[in-house]
Structure formats: C-alpha cells, structure tokens
Amino acid sequence: MLKLQKFRKRYGSYAALNIGDIEIPSGIFWIQGSNGSGKSTFLKALAGVLAFDGDILLDGVLSIKKQPVRYRSTVNFAEAEPLFPEFLTGTEMVRLFIEAKGGSPDQTDRYVENIGMAPHIHRSIGSFSSGMVKKLSLILAFIGKPQLILLDEPLITLDALSLDVLYSWIQEANRDHGVSFLLSSHQSLNTDFVKDASEIVVENKTLNLLNDPLVNK
Ligand SMILES: Nc1ncnc2c1ncn2[C@@H]1O[C@H](COP(=O)(O)OP(=O)(O)OP(=O)(O)O)[C@@H](O)[C@H]1O
Helix, strand or coil: CEEEEEEEEEECCEEEEEEEEEEECCCEEEEECCCCCCHHHHHHHHHCCCCCEEEEEECCCEECCCCHHHHHHHEEEECCCCCCCCCCEHHHHHHHHHHHHCCCHHHHHHHHHHCCCCCCCCCEHHHCCHHHHHHHHHHHHHCCCCCEEEEECCCCCCCHHHHHHHHHHHHHHHHHHCCEEEEECCCCCCCCCCCCCEEEEEECCEEEEECCCHHHC
16 A cells, blocks of 8 residues: 655754665554654655655545645644644535535535534634644544545543544445555544554664554454
C-alpha cells in the first residue's frame, strides 16, 4: 500500500527519523512508540503536510512528491490536536471538506449524527469543547473516498460512546471499502472492534512492523 523510499526527516540539524526504504501493506496499523519517538512526524509526513527527504508512493505509483494533489485527495489525516479557524462553523468546515475531497452530504450527515455532533455542528468552532473539536476532525478524516486514513491520537478526549462509534467507522471503512488505517495511540486499542490490526513500533528513529494481528496476542 505504502512504499517509503530513502525516507528521512530532519528538523534543522536534528535527525528525527531515518527510515530508509520500507513497505507497509494494506490494513489497519496501530502505531506505538515512546514520547518523542517520531509518531506524529511520521504521520504528518505521510499526510503531505511536512517536508521530508526521499519519497512516499501509494500503491507503488502515486508519488507524494510528483503527484501531490492526487496523493492528498486520497489520503485523509486527523491531527492529534487539531486547529481550525474559530470563526467558521462546523457545518462550513464540513462543506469545505466535502468539496475538496469529493464527499457526499448524505455520507457526512450520517457521521455527524452517529457521533452526536448534530446538535453542535452549526455553531462556531470557537465555541466547541475539546471533545467536539476532536469529533469534527474525525468526521473530516472520513469524508470522500480515501484509500488511506491517518489518525494521530484519535482516542484522546473522546467519551466512551464516541470511541465505540469511531471503532465501528474504522471497521466498516476497512471491511466495505478496503480503506487502510495508520493510527497512533498511547492507549491500547479495543481488539473486539479492531480485530485485524497489526502494530508498527517507532523506535531508534525507524519503524518496526510487527505482523501478528493484535487479536492473536
Ligand atoms: N517542529 C519541530 N522542530 C524541531 N524538533 C521537532 C519538531 N517537531 C518535533 N520535533 C522533534 O522530533 C522528535 C519526534 O517528535 P514527534 O512529535 O514526532 O514525536 P511523537 O512520537 O509523536 O511524540 P508524543 O508521543 O510525545 O506525541 C522529537 O524529538 C521532537 O522533539
């Protein structure tokens, strides 16, 4: 699904990641690693919002460097601590993403309803609680027809009911539409929901793919 070529990320003179060449197959991956190991750096680079050395290919052909618009239209990303313009309403952000990602209003209404955002989505984002901002960012990450969804710390600030909703979205998108997921979390995933997830550990500035599905552990 993803092929990293000579991948390296530096912040000035500091080498944050030195991964080189690696392939990540399709599936659901739980990214783990200690604070500062490079999980967010990796996800931001994959999302195309952070410059890096080397290249990333989706399905062996779509290069993040050579076809950045096509690549980014098929890779969705929710940041760990999302920031949105406070003067916009949730509805306006959703409309923007539907237009940019080619999503359908029906699909999006269902997400808004399921995660309990229907009563709040019309308000300005500046008036949202941190959980509401998180829910909005997750809704936006599912809009359109993504091939890959990157979720940085998606579980933080979500209440128990919303966690179950998010797990069901992940399962459904993966099962019905073949969407792959890379999600970082310091919390353990609920393997009753995310049955086929595998682990990627970020350590020593590189990735270690553990191929056993979590459910077999
Ligand atoms: N903008 C930046 N400028 C300089 N160094 C940075 C920058 N962003 C991250 N780093 C450094 O890169 C390394 C990886 O940071 P990153 O945020 O990717 O880690 P993380 O695994 O997501 O951490 P956490 O679990 O604490 O969220 C850290 O050493 C961090 O200090």
